[in-house]
Amino acid sequence: MADETTTPLIDKNLMFVVDGRSQDEVFQDVADRLLKADAVKPDFLKNLEEREKNYPTGMDMSVVNKDYPNIAIPHTEGQFVNTRKIIPVRLKQPIEFANMISPDQHFPVGFLFMILNNDPEGQANVLAQIMDFLTNADKDQLARLFNAEDTQTIFDILAPAFN
Amino acid sequence: MTVRILAACGAGVNSSHQIASAITSEMKKRGYNVKADAVMIKDVNAEMLKKYDIFTPISKTDLDFQTDTAIVPAGPILYRVPSMAKPVYDNVEKVIKEKHLK
Numbered sequence: 001m002a003d004e005t006t007t008p009l010i011d012k013n014l015m016f017v018v019d020g021r022s023q024d025e026v027f028q029d030v031a032d033r034l035l036k037a038d039a040v041k042p043d044f045l046k047n048l049e050e051r052e053k054n055y056p057t058g059m060d061m062s063v064v065n066k067d068y069p070n071i072a073i074p075h076t077e078g079q080f081v082n083t084r085k086i087i088p089v090r091l092k093q094p095i096e097f098a099n100m101i102s103p104d105q106h107f108p109v110g111f112l113f114m115i116l117n118n119d120p121e122g123q124a125n126v127l128a129q130i131m132d133f134l135t136n137a138d139k140d141q142l143a144r145l146f147n148a149e150d151t152q153t154i155f156d157i158l159a160p161a162f163n
Numbered sequence: 164m165t166v167r168i169l170a171a172c173g174a175g176v177n178s179s180h181q182i183a184s185a186i187t188s189e190m191k192k193r194g195y196n197v198k199a200d201a202v203m204i205k206d207v208n209a210e211m212l213k214k215y216d217i218f219t220p221i222s223k224t225d226l227d228f229q230t231d232t233a234i235v236p237a238g239p240i241l242y243r244v245p246s247m248a249k250p251v252y253d254n255v256e257k258v259i260k261e262k263h264l265k
Contacts, residue, residue: 051173051174054173055172055173055174055204055221057173059241059242063242063244063247064242064244073177075174075176075177076174076176077174077175077176077203078174078176100178100221100222100241101221101222101236101238101239101241102222102223102238103222115176115177117176117177125177125180125181125184126177127177127178127181127241128181128185128243131241131242131243132243135242135243135244
């Protein structure tokens, strides 16, 4: 296994622009691609879905900036993944998620930062790094990220911030 | 005296660890000695909570058992926006003072 401390969090081959119409469709699509890339184990999808249902991960970005779309940070236990990565997923069609901090509330989400983490104790917290980026990044740059039509645009914006 | 805090989230991987470390460092700044652990919320039970003074889940959680441990929902800390985190830290500090944990 590669040395986790030197492996970049953002991988050009592990980011997606998807067109799914529901959470199920998007999770299925992304999980299939992650499995082909050997980034996750076969049980990943089932556990991701179950965890999102019981402990949702939507985050209301209007508290950071009302112009930003809401995001979600779907993830599951380390035993179902093979690496430590952030998987950015631009949703061409916003899909509904429940709010992590008040699960009764639902809202549309336009961008996912899926977290694959097989080493929760290691290094700086991945979720903290994502939120620090979103709360501090240049607004125009974030607008380009949230509207990205291709993965190259996503990579060019996120790689300098995370790798 | 050390204040014992238990953070919990769905997967026990990301959110709970962030909450545990943020509360530990903020409470240290406020002059309290805190020891925080992070677990998966489905593993939390009455027996486990007996060992902690304060339980800090992501959202208001309905536990299916009784506990004397104080509960402070801590999800807003995850936004890394100081104005959202402060009320959570204030609530934790309030419990520490009320229970004379220092």
